Amino acid sequence: MTNIKKVSELAGVSTATVSRTLKSPDQVSLATREKVLEAVKAAGYRPNWLASSVKSGRSNTIVVLVPNLVNPFFMRIIGGIEQAAQEKGFSVLLGDTQGSPAREHEYASMVLTNRADGLIQLDHSFPFSAADADLAEDLPMVSVCERIASEKKYPVIELDNYAASRALAHHLLGYGHKHFAAIVGQVSSQIYRERLAGIRSVLQEEQIPFEQAQITGGAYTIEAGIAGVEHLLSLPQRPTAIFCFNDDIAIGAVHAIKKAGLRVPEDISVVGFDNIKVSAFIDPPLTTVDQPAYDMGRRAVEVLVSQIRGEPLVRSKEVLPFQLIERESSGPAPL
Amino acid sequence: MTNIKKVSELAGVSTATVSRTLKSPDQVSLATREKVLEAVKAAGYRPNWLASSVKSGRSNTIVVLVPNLVNPFFMRIIGGIEQAAQEKGFSVLLGDTQGSPAREHEYASMVLTNRADGLIQLDHSFPFSAADADLAEDLPMVSVCERIASEKKYPVIELDNYAASRALAHHLLGYGHKHFAAIVGQVSSQIYRERLAGIRSVLQEEQIPFEQAQITGGAYTIEAGIAGVEHLLSLPQRPTAIFCFNDDIAIGAVHAIKKAGLRVPEDISVVGFDNIKVSAFIDPPLTTVDQPAYDMGRRAVEVLVSQIRGEPLVRSKEVLPFQLIERESSGPAPL
DNA sequence: TGTGTCAATGTTAAGGTTTACATTGGCTAA
DNA sequence: TTAGCCAATGTAAACCTTAACATTGACACA
Structure with a gap:
């Protein structure tokens, strides 16, 4: 050496x-x-980077907790995180948690051991173990999309999911739909509650029923979309429009609907969420809500780094704009 | 503290x-x-992790150079890397290079400064700058899929691209196709040469011409697939089967063919490469070559870590098995 | 009793860098 | 000439942990 x-x-x-x-x-x-x-x-x-870091007490590293690496939406966020981190002289440690609390604990504890200076959480859980919770009190942590479940309010970069869902609902109402369903992905998250509330609020205003039976889900995957559609098609009252809580679910839903011999959107309209790249190129192209994933990642780093530098927090919540993308997977309700 | x-x-x-x-x-x-x-x-x-690391001289960290974070195939590899790294007590630094040599240099130099113990390269370039090249001589480095362009032979985890392409070609020949084209993604890579050679070898055996004009490309993106098809459809002799060098290109190709009013596979067969998740759920589902991306990532870590530990190298090249996945995007050649 | 052994613990140097403080020496200004 | 200043450089402590080596003391055995 x-x-x-x-x-x-x-x-x-x-x-x-x-x-x-x-x-x-x-x-x-x-x-x-x-x-x-x-x-x-x-x-x-x-x-020797290790030596200078131990001297300064700073690792200039942030750790990102991702529930699912293969989700292209998360990857766009991480792309933004990576870019912004690099510009600010930070590097990014990848924490693929697969939703496992044990893994979250492990990655989160990196911030306690000086392996990282801060963390970005893409899931909604408080990532520290119960034993570490009190140590984690004032650590730099930011969440993106989801809000971290804890008493202390950590900064969050998010979308107005309520308004976005309302926009989707209005879009479908404009096409004359009356029978709605939702395939919701992960239950128990903030996103789930807000989006569902957004849809419900619009339907209530129009006095359209939206029963529990029409809500199904479990994960943000293509398979969940397929399973959701299979369930919905088995119900006595078939929906004419399905809210899917992300584009992967929607892709699965479209696939399953076509496989069942029905057409999208002639028989059933499908709308997604996230606007991942491939959504514009499937058949039919997906109506969805665009989230500025890249910018959300960038912004998360900016907020996190200013926390790391000990600067006072300006806003604990930043809401970035969404955009309704109308494509061909939604259309007039069947007569 | x-x-x-x-x-x-x-x-x-x-x-x-x-x-x-x-x-x-x-x-x-x-x-x-x-x-x-x-x-x-x-x-x-x-x-304090920094302090113990500076003492041991090991960071127990590996850095992964990815040309494109949003490519789901790469993400599956990285998923395998992440998993295996965690099991072996290593963490993963993400290096999103966007194909930029400057960024590659920066990330690669982390291995020189004790910020990481080794690196995994997902692209085909030698990632160190000219100034660092001699220092990089004996550093732990492994490439996945692509072979690193340098005199010294670094270990590589790859697929038999030649054989896989031959399998695809035989598959299409079996359907009676005679007019072929390829949309090849990034030129100048090992993968490009091997796959093209595989296709060429089969077509030569059958004495089927395969002209330069029928080979197009530039990037591994949906857009490249669309542009490729637009070019191919403008040629006097329209191909009846298109090799796409990854599934993103194939998705773009299918989209563009359908948009041009033609059918897949009745008018043109399309085959992809990688077998990303969504390929099974688009319309029509994609015929493609499955690469064991996750295992490739895992294996890369195992090889890299044994290099880091100074264990002797067993094989400098590991070829993992592929699988031809026949779906509905390929079919009989039109009469 | 004395010696040897061994487990438990302490002392201190080492790992590589940075930085506060100290030193050197050249120069200016009175 | 000499005090004073300042730029350039050196010395050594500090960051925090680990580990080689040293010490202690209890116990066993001759």
């Missing part, structure tokens, strides 16, 4: 001068600087 | 005993152990 001491000997200066040459060159005379840089090159020296 | 010294004072023992209690408890008497653990709890102490 070539270390700073070896370089200092090679250049005939002290280790402090080597350090200064690399970190604050203006404090070193030109002649010495050149001498040192030459020695650095000759020795093939690269400063 | 509560450190080990504070705990040692609280417990009335030396720092060494605290360290031993946590790292090798069998060396400490039961009574002391309990005393120390109580103090640890009372102080809310968590060992």
Whole structure:
């Protein structure tokens, strides 16, 4: 291992001068600087990041907890996180939790052990174990999309899910639909409650019933979409419009509807959520709500880094704009 | 910051005993152990990972260079990497390079600065800058899917792209196709050459021409698939079967073909590569080659970690099995 | 009793870097 | 000439943990 001491000997200066040459060159005379840089090159020296980090007490690293790596929506968020982190001189540790609390605990504890300076949670759970909870009190943590379930309010970057769902509902009402269903993904989350409330509020205003039987789900997957449709088609009153709580579910739903010999949107309209890339290119292209995933990731990093730097929190909640994307998977209700 | 010294004072023992209690408890008497653990709890102490890492000289971290985070195939690989890394006590630093050499250099240099112990490259370039190249000589590095372009042969986990392409070609020949085209994604990569060679070898055996004009591409994206089809449909001799070098391209190709008023597979057969999740659920479901992405990621970590541990390299190249997945996007050639 | 052994614990150096403080020496201004 | 200043550099402590080596003391056995 070539270390700073070896370089200092090679250049005939002290280790402090080597350090200064690399970190604050203006404090070193030109002649010495050149001498040192030459020695650095000759020795093939690269400063040991671990050593400087232990000195500063900062790892300049953030850990991101993702429930599901293969979800393209999350990946767009992470793309934004990665980009912004890099710009700010941070690196990103990936924490694929698969929704497992044990894994969440493990990754979250990295912030307690100086392995990371802060964390971004993409799921809705409070990621620390009960044992760590009190230590986690004032740690930099930000959530994206979901709100972290805890007494203390951590900053959150989110969408107005209530309004977005209302927009989808109005869109479908405009097509004359009267029989609705929802395939909701993960129950027990903030998102679930808000979106459902948004839909309910619109239907109530129009005095359209929306029964429990019409609400199904379990996960944000294509399979859940297929299973949801199979369930819905077995009901006595078939819905003419289905809210899917993300685009993967919607893709599964469209697939299952077509497989059952029905048409989208002629027989059943399907709307999704997230606007993932592929949604525009399936048949029929998906009506959905666009979330600015990349920007949400970027913003999360900005908020997190300012927390890490100890700057006062401006807003504990930021709501980013959504956009209703009307495509061909939704259309007039059948007569 | 509560450190080990504070705990040692609280417990009335030396720092060494605290360290031993946590790292090798069998060396400490039961009574002391309990005393120390109580103090640890009372102080809310968590060992500083940076400090122990600088001591050991190991960060137990690997950095993964990904050209494109949103590609679900890469994400499956990374899922495998993440899982295996966690099992082996490593964490994963994410390096979203967007194909930019500057970013590759930056992430790769993390291995030189003790920020990471090894790296996994998902692209085909040698990720170190020219200045770092000689330092990078013997660093732990593994590539997945693509082979790293350098004199020194780094271990690679890959697929038999040649054989897989031959399988696809035979599949299409079996349907009576005679006019082929390919939308190839990134040119200049190993994958490109091998897959093309595989297709060419089969067509040559059957004395079927395969002209340069029929080969198009540029990126592994849906848009490239669309652009590719638009180009191919403008040619005097329209192909009846299109090889797409990944499923995203194939999804774009199917979309564009349908948009042009043609049918898949009745007018044109389309085959993809990778078998991403959504490929089974688009219309028509995609004929493709399944790559064991998750296992490739896992295996890459195993090889990398054994390199990090200084174990001798068993094989510098591991070829994992592919599987031809025949679905409805390919069918008999039109008359 | 004395010696040897061993488990338990303490002391301290080491890991590589940064930085507060100290030193050097050249220069200016009175 | 000399005090004073300042830029350049050096010295050594600090960051926190770990581990090699040292010490202690209890116990066994001759």
